[in-house]
Amino acid sequence: MIDSKDTLAIRRREVAAKVIDGEAILINLSTGQYYSMGDVGGRVWSLIEQSCNSEGIATAIAAEYDVPAATAAADVAELVAELAAENLIETNGAVGGATPVARSSSKAAYSKPALSKFSDMAEIFAMDPPLPGLAQ
Amino acid sequence: MTLTVSCVIPAYNAARFLERALTSVLDQSRPPDEIIVVDDGSTDGTAGLLAAFGPRLRVLRQENAGPAAARNRGIEVAAGELVCFQDADDEWHRDKLAKQLALLDARPDVGVCITHVRNVWAKHLEHERLALGGHASANDPPGYVFQSSLIRREVFERVGMLDETLRRAEDTEWFARARDAGVTVEVLADVLVYRHLHGQNVSYAGERTASARYEQLLEIVAARLKQQRA
Numbered sequence: 366m367i368d369s370k371d372t373l374a375i376r377r378r379e380v381a382a383k384v385i386d387g388e389a390i391l392i393n394l395s396t397g398q399y400y401s402m403g404d405v406g407g408r409v410w411s412l413i414e415q416s417c418n419s420e421g422i423a424t425a426i427a428a429e430y431d432v433p434a435a436t437a438a439a440d441v442a443e444l445v446a447e448l449a450a451e452n453l454i455e456t457n458g459a460v461g462g463a464t465p466v467a468r469s470s471s472k473a474a475y476s477k478p479a480l481s482k483f484s485d486m487a488e489i490f491a492m493d494p495p496l497p498g499l500a501q
Numbered sequence: 502m503t504l505t506v507s508c509v510i511p512a513y514n515a516a517r518f519l520e521r522a523l524t525s526v527l528d529q530s531r532p533p534d535e536i537i538v539v540d541d542g543s544t545d546g547t548a549g550l551l552a553a554f555g556p557r558l559r560v561l562r563q564e565n566a567g568p569a570a571a572r573n574r575g576i577e578v579a580a581g582e583l584v585c586f587q588d589a590d591d592e593w594h595r596d597k598l599a600k601q602l603a604l605l606d607a608r609p610d611v612g613v614c615i616t617h618v619r620n621v622w623a624k625h626l627e628h629e630r631l632a633l634g635g636h637a638s639a640n641d642p643p644g645y646v647f648q649s650s651l652i653r654r655e656v657f658e659r660v661g662m663l664d665e666t667l668r669r670a671e672d673t674e675w676f677a678r679a680r681d682a683g684v685t686v687e688v689l690a691d692v693l694v695y696r697h698l699h700g701q702n703v704s705y706a707g708e709r710t711a712s713a714r715y716e717q718l719l720e721i722v723a724a725r726l727k728q729q730r731a
Binding site for chain 1: 618636637638642643644645646670672673676677680714715716718719722723725726
C-alpha cells in the first residue's frame with residue numbers, strides 16, 4: 366500500500382519508458398506488455414521521473430488542470446496504485462520526494478488519467494532481456 | 502513439391518565467428534540452395550575468409566549500411582521461393598531447415614516459420630545471464646528474429662522489406678508489421694538456433710547500445726499506437 370508521502374521510483378531494471386508528445390509510453394521488459402498514458406497520465410509519469418510523491422503530484426495536477434484538489438488526489442492515488450500493481454513503479458524507501466517543477470500557469474482541461482495496457486507484442490518482446498542497470 | 506531456399510547472411514567485421522556460422526549452414530541435413538553473404542563494409546579479415554569458401558557462397562559487398570539494409574540487398578537478389586537468414590555470430594541445429602521446410606511444405610497457409618532460440622552468454626557475461634533468472638530470454642524463447650526464420654518470398658511483398666533506418670530492433674519491427682498484415686507465423690517448439698551473446702554483437706555491445714535498442718522499441722510501440730488510432 367503506497368502512502369501519499371512515499372517517494373516514488375520507476376523500476377528501471379525492467380521498464381523502458383519515454384514521454385512522447387505528452388504521452389507516456391512504457392514497456393515492461395519482463396512481461397513484454399506495453400502501456401500508454403495520455404496527457405494527464407503522461408504528466409503524472411513525468412513527475413514520477415522527477416522522484417515526486419503522490420501528494421506532490423496531486424498538488425501539481427490540481428495547479429495545472431481544471432480539477433478540484435480532492436479529485437486530483439484520489440485519481441493520482443488510483444493511478445499510482447495501478448502502476449505499482451503492474452510492477453512499473455515502486456517506493457524507494459524514502460519519504461518526501463522532490464517538489465514538482467511547475468508548468469505553465471493557465472489551467473488545462475482535465476480528464477481522469479487512465480493506464481492502457483497491451484499484450485499483443487509480449488512474445489516478440491521476450492527476446493529483449495532487461496539488462497541490469499538499464500538507465501543511462 | 503520441394504521448395505527452393507536462399508540463405509542471406511549479413512556480415513560486418515565478422516571474422517571472429519563467421520566460419521562457425523557458415524559451417525552450421527553448410528552442414529545442414531537439408532542445406533539451402535544458395536547462400537548469399539552481404540559484406541556490409543567489413544574492415545577486418547571477413548572478405549578473405551569469405552573468399553576462402555569459394556563458389557559455395559555468393560558474396561555481395563557494400564559500404565556499411567547496417568544489418569537491415571544488408572539483409573534487404575540479399576533478399577532482392579535471392580532466387581529461392583523461401584528465404585532464411587543466419588547471423589554471423591550464431592549457429593543452427595543440423596536439422597533446422599529440414600524441419601522448417603517440412604512445415605512450410607505441409608502448411609501453405611503459413612507465411613513464416615520460426616523456432617525457439619537459445620541465448621548463449623559468453624563466459625564473461627555470465628553475471629548477466631544469472632541476473633535474468635526466470636526471464637523468457639534466458640529460457641529458450643520463441644525466436645522472433647531473422648536468424649530463426651524461414652519466410653516465403655511473397656511475404657516480403659505483403660509486409661514490406663526490413664526498415665533500413667533501424668540499426669537495432671529491425672526484426673521486432675518487421676514481425677510487428679507481419680502480424681498486423683495478418684501473416685501466419687508458426688513456431689516450432691524445438692530449440693534449433695543458438696544465439697551467441699558476447700558483448701560485441703550489434704545489439705549488445707555495451708550498455709549505451711542496449712539503451713539505444715530500448716529507445717528503438719519505444720519508438721516502435723509509439724508508431725504502433727499512433728497507427729491503431731488512425
